[in-house]
Amino acid sequence: MAKSLNGIGASDGIAISKAYLLIEPDLSYSNDKISDVSAEVEKFQNAINQSKVELMQIRNNAEVALGADKAAIFDAHLLVLEDPELISPIEDNIKNNQANAASALMEVAQNFITIFESMDNEYMKERAADIRDVSKRVLSHILGVKLPNPSMIDESVVIIAEDLTPSDTAQLNKEFVQGFVTNIGGRTSHSAIMSRSLEIPAVVGTKDVTEQVSEGDIVIVDGSTGEVIINPEASVIESYKEKQSAFIAEKEALKQLINDPSVSKDGVHVELAANIGTPDDLVGVKNNGAEGIGLYRTEFLYMGRDQMPSEDEQFEAYKTVLSAMEGKRVVVRTLDIGGDKELPYLNLPKEMNPFLGYRAIRLCLDQQDIFRTQLRALLRASEFGKLSIMFPMIATINEFRSAKAILEEEKSKLAESGVNVSNDIELGIMVEIPSTAAMADIFAKEVDFFSIGTNDLIQYTMAADRMSERVSYLYQPYNPAILRLVKQVIDASHKEGKWTGMCGEMAGDTTAIPLLLGLGLDEFSMSATSILKARKQIKNLSQADMKKLAEKAINCATQEEVVALVNEIQ
Ligand code: PEP
Numbered sequence: 001m002a003k004s005l006n007g008i009g010a011s012d013g014i015a016i017s018k019a020y021l022l023i024e025p026d027l028s029y030s031n032d033k034i035s036d037v038s039a040e041v042e043k044f045q046n047a048i049n050q051s052k053v054e055l056m057q058i059r060n061n062a063e064v065a066l067g068a069d070k071a072a073i074f075d076a077h078l079l080v081l082e083d084p085e086l087i088s089p090i091e092d093n094i095k096n097n098q099a100n101a102a103s104a105l106m107e108v109a110q111n112f113i114t115i116f117e118s119m120d121n122e123y124m125k126e127r128a129a130d131i132r133d134v135s136k137r138v139l140s141h142i143l144g145v146k147l148p149n150p151s152m153i154d155e156s157v158v159i160i161a162e163d164l165t166p167s168d169t170a171q172l173n174k175e176f177v178q179g180f181v182t183n184i185g186g187r188t189s190h191s192a193i194m195s196r197s198l199e200i201p202a203v204v205g206t207k208d209v210t211e212q213v214s215e216g217d218i219v220i221v222d223g224s225t226g227e228v229i230i231n232p233e234a235s236v237i238e239s240y241k242e243k244q245s246a247f248i249a250e251k252e253a254l255k256q257l258i259n260d261p262s263v264s265k266d267g268v269h270v271e272l273a274a275n276i277g278t279p280d281d282l283v284g285v286k287n288n289g290a291e292g293i294g295l296y297r298t299e300f301l302y303m304g305r306d307q308m309p310s311e312d313e314q315f316e317a318y319k320t321v322l323s324a325m326e327g328k329r330v331v332v333r334t335l336d337i338g339g340d341k342e343l344p345y346l347n348l349p350k351e352m353n354p355f356l357g358y359r360a361i362r363l364c365l366d367q368q369d370i371f372r373t374q375l376r377a378l379l380r381a382s383e384f385g386k387l388s389i390m391f392p393m394i395a396t397i398n399e400f401r402s403a404k405a406i407l408e409e410e411k412s413k414l415a416e417s418g419v420n421v422s423n424d425i426e427l428g429i430m431v432e433i434p435s436t437a438a439m440a441d442i443f444a445k446e447v448d449f450f451s452i453g454t455n456d457l458i459q460y461t462m463a464a465d466r467m468s469e470r471v472s473y474l475y476q477p478y479n480p481a482i483l484r485l486v487k488q489v490i491d492a493s494h495k496e497g498k499w500t501g502m503c504g505e506m507a508g509d510t511t512a513i514p515l516l517l518g519l520g521l522d523e524f525s526m527s528a529t530s531i532l533k534a535r536k537q538i539k540n541l542s543q544a545d546m547k548k549l550a551e552k553a554i555n556c557a558t559q560e561e562v563v564a565l566v567n568e569i570q
Pocket residue numbers: 295297336432452453454455456457503504505
């Protein structure tokens with residue numbers, strides 16, 4: 001029987017494929033004693049051997065799909081399985097205490113994890129993480145339960161998951177993943193943003209897709225409407241195939257605009273730039289006619305690996321992006337880790353409210369070695385293109401001043417050692433925190449530009465978690481409160497002769513674009529795949545008319561009234 005579900009459309013397009021459930025299985029086990037010791041030891045040894053075979057396959061796949069550095073983590077896991085100091089005590093535990101294989105394994109593994117984690121040594125902490133991963137794999141074989149291995153996917157699938165973390169996404173082979181559907185998340189959760197830059201149709205925030213879909217079900221994902229259909233009838237599949245073809249044809253037609261400037265009907269030029277996460281995204285930037293890069297989320301360089309990227313590694317990535325953009329502006333955001341973006345090797349403390357906690361510039365100003373390494377890499381790369389640097393999550397002018405002072409120090413040190421650094425680097429901030437929007441006139445005197453991060457600005461202004469589908473009704477981009485803050489920031493920058501961009505998802509939203517054009521936004525930075533559609537829309541709008549529309553919108557009482565106003569004109 002066909003079933004359908006509704007979620008939040010996160011990335012346009014239609015996917016029709018077999019479901020692959022990326023779900024933590026139930027790995028609970030009993031502590032019952034056993035009587036046949038040698039059979040239990042054999043069971044344990046079999047599980048070790050099965051885990052080795054599996055890890056070797058995963059390792060080889062990861063090397064082909066993701067490169068040798070990402071595959072190296074599985075070599076470390078294989079070594080754990082060979083380590084007699086771990087294996088012998090488990091076998092002894094079975095033999096001496098009649099412990100069953102599962103409980104013998106987990107008791108010994110947990111002892112090692114506790115000891116290693118308590119050491120003040122990064123290397124040992126990483127070993128604790130390896131033992132945790134490996135013992136889970138061996139346990140799954142003892143229990144006869146299948147662990148999902150996303151890096152092993154080798155056929156077309158739609159991924160079904162609670163959520164996809166950035167590191168899950170980094171393990172997916174894009175060739176086979178046709179779409180994904182998650183239980184949690186909203187349009188601005190990172191899984192949603194990632195799906196747009198990968199051009200994978202996605203629906204998020206369905207609440208319970210993981211309970212509704214079974215492995216191997218056929219699933220249709222409509223990323224535009226948020227609809228998910230499970231085991232559809234043949235006629236429904238046919239009609240979605242037609243919809244899929246129409247979507248592809250529309251995308252092709254937009255390609256005609258690729259070299260056009262982004263100019264409104266009354267001749268106002270705005271910049272349509274792209275948001276990227278890695279140098280791999282440059283293909284999309286070129287294919288969609290971006291006029292620059294308005295947000296390079298550098299944290300992806302730090303994720304999906306088990307140690308910090310070196311200064312040289314970072315330098316190479318920044319140089320690649322700057323050179324490829326051939327003199328067009330590239331706005332690089334310094335490390336914005338924390339919130340829903342974790343770095344396991346940093347061992348960040350667990351917090352009650354990670355979005356309000358130790359993250360982004362707060363962490364960089366505290367752990368300055370990390371920050372200085374990144375700034376040096378950026379400064380060294382600056383001579384290869386037009387670099388702008390911006391700091392994320394600025395809440396006070398003192399944070400900006402401190403970050404700027406550190407940047408200046410690194411610049412002077414590099415100059416003293418004879419390294420070439422561009423003398424034309426713009427320095428800006430993201431406006432994501434209401435305190436900064438409120439103080440925009442003060443900031444505007446000291447920064448070169450603003451980039452409004454509405455993904456966070458909306459969640460902090462409305463006090464509505466961007467990850468929570470339960471409060472997504474309060475996550476209101478068109479609420480006059482948000483429009484007023486945006487106006488205040490743009491006006492403050494213009495008064496000081498500076499520019500304002502927007503790199504939150506709102507910048508590429510077809511309902512927001514007329515309003516933002518009217519409010520005087522200078523740069524719109526969005527998923528590359530939204531650029532051509534936005535260009536077509538702006539060509540058909542007059543800025544003078546949109547100014548009047550925006551004026552009315554900021555005086556509306558509700559988001560619904562604002563949307564109704566916009567719908568009247570398009
Ligand atoms: C934002 O908050 O709008 C933004 C662009 O940053 P991120 O989505 O990476 O938090």
